[in-house]
Amino acid sequence: MTRAVLFDLDGVLIDSRAAQLATLAGFATTVLGRRVTVDDLPADAATTPRQHVLAELGVLRAINENIWDAATATATLTTEVFPFVAGVLVALRAADVATGIVTLRSRRRVNWLLPPNILGLIDTVVCYEDAAPKPAPDAVLLALDKLGVLPSEAVFVGDMESDMHAARAAGVTAVGAGWGFAGPAALTRAGAAVVLPHADDLATGLLLLVGTGQRDKHSKRS
Structure with missing residues (x-):
């Protein structure tokens, strides 16, 4: 069998840890209109649902998947x-x-x-x-x-x-x-x-x- x-x-x-963190930072930068780096993310960002991490950064709206895709496509070049x-x-x-x-x-x-x-x-x-x-x-x-x-x-x-x-x-x-x-x-x-x-x-x-x-x-x- x-x-x-x-x-x-x-x-x-x-x-993909670095890529996931870079995606979060890139997405937040686009949506908030200010520079957000990986160092600005919560310490548990890699193991926390993305919506919770983004809310802590000040992103309170629904996640735009097209923007998320763009951030992901760039970040995963390092994966x-x-x-x-x-x-x-x-x-x-x-x-x-x-x-x-x-x-x-x-x-x-x-x-x-x-x-x-x-x-x-x-x-x-x-x-x-x-x-x-x-x-x-x-x-x-x-x-x-x-x-x-x-x-x-x-x-x-x-x-x-x-x-x-x-x-x-x-x-x-x-x-x-x-x-x-x-x-x-x-x-x-x-x-x-x-x-x-x-x-x-x-x-x-x-x-x-x-x-x-x-x-x-x-x-x-x-």
Whole structure:
């Protein structure tokens, strides 16, 4: 039976912290008509919903997505895929493990962030416009439905508390990416079954996790 590993995007597959902060600062600069730098952002800006960060800066109106897109397109020029990603995806595919991305990004922004060679190794991508956003389980379940994989045969690797909540609500093993935004302690508090402090030997760890899930299920049937 095919198994699956789902990934969050920002902070897990791509090193986008600087780009996210630059997007916030650029958007606020445009809307407020004054210079806003990354240093002007709240200390927790990278892990706080954008509307809350912008409100603290004085942006009280609804977010204009066209302006946000312009700020994003410029800021993401500095974003890079983590070096381990291609090798992990190749290893999972070789082991007949399906892969997916579940992200709060829109589809067009995903295409700005990931190069074609990485997108070509991903079996499905579920974006903000496709399902109710995390921490609801809808997007995780939609990705699994597209892959034809049961929740008990899947893991979801995320770096935010909302990722852990979504995985648990979907019945998927929640794996915390300690190298991402929230950090290991927050992910543990959010209910991660496993927290990986770094991405060393990530493919091996993920294969063990999906393999263990499969063996446990078979043992219950026997």
